[in-house]
Amino acid sequence: MSDNLKRTPLYQSHVDTEGKIVEFGGWEMPVQYSGVIAEHQAVRNQAGIFDVSHMVEIRVSGEDALKFLQKLLVNDLSEIEDNQVQYTMMCYPDGGVVDDLLVYRYNEDDYLLVVNASNTDKDYKWIKDKEEQGVRVVNQSDEIAEVALQGPLAEEVLQELTDFDLSTIKYFWFEDSVEIAGVEAIVSRTGYTGEDGFEIYTANEGIEKIWNAILDAGQDKGVVPVGLGARDTLRFEANLPLYGHEIGKEKNPLEAGLRYFVALDKEEEFIGQDALKEIEANGYQRKLVGLEMIDRGIPRDGYDLLKDDEKIGVVTTGSYAPTLDKNVGLGYVKTEYAEEGTEIEVQIRRRKCKAKVVALPFYRREK
């Protein structure tokens, strides 16, 4: 592999446990260990641990940090309190998506933004270029590593490694300075799988200790390391968007079904607000929908969607979905075909295969 690829502090661990390494967003990352389906099921039924150290942490602080971020982000950041996390996006003036991200609020003047690895340079530049007096933007990614522990047993397993009562961390809240296996970490109840679980951030030096401790504590409970392959099938079943697929420069959050996260009427003006308001007022040209195959075949990213031989859309993610044991996809279709139950066709190589529009998400965990 190319020499410019980056490695996380857990790289050697992955190689030692026979993780299959691939290039992803400029990093050498494990795509699978025992197998995508087995890892996927482990997360749904027990728990799995992911190395997500490639994620990018950008610290935004200063007396004008909130004002600055309100202008940059589409969600209303004033709605969250200290120690709360918010899912949000950055948009271009035309409403297209720069990236989606999580914002961690330490206090009114101090925030941590977690963005996608594949967008590191673009995102950092986008934010840094807008830096003004009263705001400090620092990329802390080189010092911070991250693992995610996801699945119904996540809390039980992680609780063995800390005196902090994890049940007090509610969904989309976090706690700073939690000791996990003796290592100080940020712990948030967040994730990208559709399961309960935690994301754990710490300095590079401490991450291996946490990783090993979680695997040891979870060994008898069926906790396994999980690669990027299952990370994708898990998030896809739960209809969590992936940059470059469901959202991107040419795709706005509204048509992507993320209206809930866009504070169109936010008092502070934000980048893309006018364009998004206009889209909201004029009606969507297309919508992101769920597709389930009727004929045999797997819809894949980029395949055309047809109705009566006319192209009406395109697949953004598609796969065999292990939890459903079905072949399903996400894709954009012209709005008139977005209604549940609509029969359309997917162009799979030379064949036109029947599929129908179904409700999203494909999978929702029982609470």
Next chain:
Amino acid sequence: MEILEGLYYSEDHEWVRVEGDKVYVGIADYAQNALGDIVFVEFPMEGEEYEAEESVGVIESVKAVADLYTPVSGEVLEINEDLYDNPQKLNEAPYENWMIAVKLADEEELDDLMTAEEYKKFCEEEEE
């Protein structure tokens, strides 16, 4: 990685078992391992004729789509329909689950394929 004696192998990691003028084609252990969990197969129609190295079908794992090539020319006599419902058998036992059977049109094409020993060497070189 398992390589079975008595079979011919292609550079695309297919195996060929010869029974008279009928040959069975499957994928080698190396191929199933590289693909990962196989969840879908697509076959040619019985009766169709193909040239050696032509794409005759598709094998899909959760993450990847790969072509199935026929290592020899000839008419497709049979397809292994069992794999439609049980594609994971290609992972579990790649040498016990043939994919297509072809009527061998030109016996000399077998000389272009590798023996088990040659294929073993080929795989080792690929790994490097």
